[in-house]
Amino acid sequence: MRVALFVPCYVDQINPEVGVSVVRVLRRLGVDVTYPEGQTCCGQPAFNSGFFDEARSVGRRFLDVFERERFDYIVCPSGSCTTMVSHYYPFIFKDLPDERERSETLGQRVREFSDFLVNVMGVKDLGARLEGRAVFHTGCHQRRELGVLEEPRELLASVDELELVGWENEELCCGFGGTFAVKMPDVSTAMADEKIKALQKSGADTLISGDSSCLMHLKGRLRRTGHDTRVLHLAQVLDSGKAG
Amino acid sequence: METEKPARRRETEDRRNEGIASGVEGFNERARRAVNDQQLHDSIELFTHKSVAGRNAVLNALPEAPELRERAYRIKQETMANLDRYLEQMADAVEARGGNVFFATDGEDAVRYIGDLAREKGAKVITKSKSMATEEIELNRRLEEDYSDLGLEIVETDLGEWIAQLAGDTPSHIVGPILHMNRKRITEVLSRTAGEELPPDVEALGSFARRRLREKFVTADIGITGANFGVAETGTVATITNEGNARLVTSVPPVHVVVMGIEKLVPRFTDLSVFVRLLARSGTGQKLTVYTNFITGPRGEGELDGAEEFHLILMDNGRSKLLGTEFEEALYCIRCGACLNVCPVYRQTGGHAYGSTYSGPIGAVITPLLKGQGEAKDLPHASSLCGACWEACPVGIPLHDLLLKLRNQQVEEGLAGKAQEIAFKGFESTMKRPVLYRISSRAGRLAQKPLKKDRPLPGPLGAWTGSRDLPPLAEKSFRELWKEGI
Known part of the structure; x- marks a missing residue:
């Protein structure tokens, strides 16, 4: 199982210990964890404020970074940032067929941490x-x-x-x-x-x-x-x- | 106990009062007053808690509720796609039954029609049952002002609306218009009207109201109602109430006028079986309200009751411009109030903070849509986008997504303000370039070193630290820890 970590920007900057715990828990389950270093933010702050162009621009970069290698799943310790990618990327890319398809495909593999543990790994x-x-x-x-x-x-x-x-x-x-x-x-x-x-x-x-x-x-x-x-x-x- | 605040703290608060460079004003000021009003908070909690509990109980007992919600959405979608045709069908059906139909472009049109009708009939007393459409166009005030020579007495007959009218107040909730008043206040208002001290118990107050309103019911020349639904196929208007006042408003006076928003239409009579089941359950937690009336035109031959004359005003007032746009779903609303009851923002502020006829999530959506964004720029931001409204909506309107689209529209139309534009341009360039992101993260860590806890911070940071501690940036970011090896 090859997993890419999607670490929200505020976890990266303010609560890095949360990301560290995610890595340790996943490794203990035998998951091969990678952290794509080009990642920054999913764009949600701009999106929530109505700045969709800026969110799309940051979102495109997110797609690029996480599409660079093939991962089985992308795991994120945040329901909110997971939703931004899985639900709201298709929403902001609605009229752009290429990005829309890319975000829908990628979105299916982005899983919130507990969802991944229970429903993918079958661990409780x-x-x-x-x-x-x-x-x-x-x-x-x-x-x-x-x-x-x-x-x-x-x-x-x-x-x-x-x-x-x-x-x-x-x-x-x-x-x-x-x-x-x-x-x-x-x-x-x-x-x-x-x-x-x-x-x-x-x-x-x-x-x-x-x-x-x-x-x-x-x-x-x-x-x-x-x-x-x-x-x-x-x-x-x-x-x-x-x-x- | 209030003590003198240190000068610095005052400065911070002043800055916060400016609306944090985001162009958000109005709602914030009203909300701040509401948040600090304990009596208001208690009243709202009592009402919303009871409504939500009741709604959950009756909807959980209805296994087909999710399917009904889906059907309601589809019916409204189909209605809006063919609204012109259905409106024509409704008008034809009403006219075939001997009723009159008037298409009102806006509130002014509707007021003029009713005012001219009152003049023609020599009307003195008008009774009304609860109607948000007439609140929306401020019908009472405008009739009294524009037709002052008629000396009209316009009486609201829904108990809550009547008390609001007597108090010179406006409704603060679609279903519970005076939920912001407690019993003490209601007793004061009714005692003033009675000219004597009434005891503060429900029985005594109710009996006074009943006596006083009965006098109005029997002397009214015109009765005005809204419409919960209008059926295109039959021309039927449905009113759904608990007090029975709508029956007295529609059957005693010789003339009945309906003011109906054009979005209240459903195509077929059988569609009501979907909506009536959802409306009472979502609004008040009842399976059915006490009175569900279907009125089709004036009194027919051989019929025992009903008005001699029936006038249907189909009012647009900004609605049709939403048809076929990304905001069309806002027209699917059946005004049940469920989204207000579950909204954590509404539950803190009450309805008056929204500064508009419609409050809560649906108000934050339709007010800027009907009146224009410039009139209610702050409302789309009066939400944490938690989605409780969407979850509660019996028609499945994605209210929080519509709020997001409204925020986006503000940005596109240049209404978001320079400060935000610059901030999010900066956000975009930083987040697109990992190098810049890393540099700003280091800069942030350096900059936070000299910060002291009690020092007022500029802009959004100040708005945060006014009431909450700000977490410091970590010594090392996750990416640095990852590079070092976890």
């Missing part, structure tokens, strides 16, 4: 161990466009000493929304506060998600309001309790 138990009581936040793209809901929970259910609990209104968005977080800061923050209220009520000491962008938002608000809740990406949890 990675032998990880993490003590704590956790809630899982499903990013909106992962929930609605990808429909990958059960996979992260199945993976977390096999983590030793980790108790996964439910929380109120867990389907609600965290309020990040890309540039929304800075264009509508008050509403965005109020949305984060609602998640944090539910998190507190659940009694969880750990917040886990498959999207580092949601986590960056919630963590930023948690720390600002004096909460020390542990915040982890799914890959870090699945990589924990393992030597080397």
Whole structure:
């Protein structure tokens, strides 16, 4: 199994440890992991702000980089960035037959991390161990466009000493929304506060998600309001309790 | 307790108030007030929570719901593709039953038709049942102003709409017009109308409203309703209510006027079996509302009730220009309000923050489409694009994709602002060139060194750090770690 890593730009720059955990987990399963170094960003920030030309231009580069070699799959530790490529590239390239076909073909092989583990590798138990009581936040793209809901929970259910609990209104968005977080800061923050209220009520000491962008938002608000809740990406949890 | 803010913090806030160079204003200011209004927040939570729970329960109990949604979408798609033909069919059917049909290009047209009719009939009292189309064209205000010589008394008879009217307020939700008011406020408004202190209980307030509205129902000269659906094949207008007021508005006065947006059409009577099942379930969590009325023209020979005269106003008001465009799906809306109830932005701000008749995700889509982007530039940005609206929509309108297309239209039309244009040109050149990407990443790491936590940052970073901690860039990027060997 030959897999190319698609590491979102903010993971590359802010949370590289998430990418490292993805590599370690995949290698442990015997996957041949490659990181195409020409990659930068999928273009989502421009797309979400309505700058489709700029997004298309960055998207073309993404297609070039990931088409250069033949991979069985392209794995990404983000439901949101996966969706940008698999769903929204065909959307922005709708009227450009060549790029549209390329993005549809490539899009079928881009898989979100937990989706890849459970549905491609057929793995649910990675032998990880993490003590704590956790809630899982499903990013909106992962929930609605990808429909990958059960996979992260199945993976977390096999983590030793980790108790996964439910929380109120867990389907609600965290309020990040890309540039929304800075264009509508008050509403965005109020949305984060609602998640944090539910998190507190659940009694969880750990917040886990498959999207580092949601986590960056919630963590930023948690720390600002004096909460020390542990915040982890799914890959870090699945990589924990393992030597080397 | 509010303490004096340090000068620096104030500067940051001032900058935030400017709308972060993105051209977003209006919504932000109104939303900020709403977010800080605890009473409003409680009222919204109560209403939306109940609506969502009810909707989920009845839709989960309907195994064919996904199939109905698909069929509803197809029916609307077919309707819009042949709208001219169906409108003609509807008009012919109404006229064949002895009704009058008027095509109104815009609100002004519709107001003029109704005003002239009121003059001709010597009308004094007009009763109305709940209608978003008439809210959209501000029918009441314009009739009162443009036809002030008639001394018309226009009375909303849906309880919520009536209370809003008495309070000089506007609806903040398509289905629950006064969900922003709590019982205390409602008691105040009704007590003022009654001229005495009413007790704040539902029974007493309801009974006062019933007594007062009955007087209006029986003296009305004209009744005005909207239409939940219009059937092309038969000329039937469907009104779907819970209070029964639409029945009294349509059967007591001698004249009934319907103001219907042209997109409310369905081709066949049997199509209603799809839409009626979806509308009540999605809107209020009921299998059916208490009153579902089908009205076909004026009272016929040998019929016991119905108005003597029936007028159907088919109103365009900006709708037809969406036909055949990438925004056409916005016309599929059946005004159930489900997208408002599930929207995390609406749930924080309520409807008035949108500054338009239609609020929530559908409002953020159709307001700029009907009024023009310049009038509501901020609304397409009032969404985190979470897609909860699309998931809840009984007709499957991809609302968040339409918001994205509207944002793109703003960029194409040069409405996005210079600052954003420069920022995303920069983004494009950086992300297209890995070398530049690597250089800016190093530059960012160097630049963040002297940053102190309490120092106000410019632009978008300042908007972030006003309420949230900003994560630092990592010492080494993933690509550097990969090169070193993982």
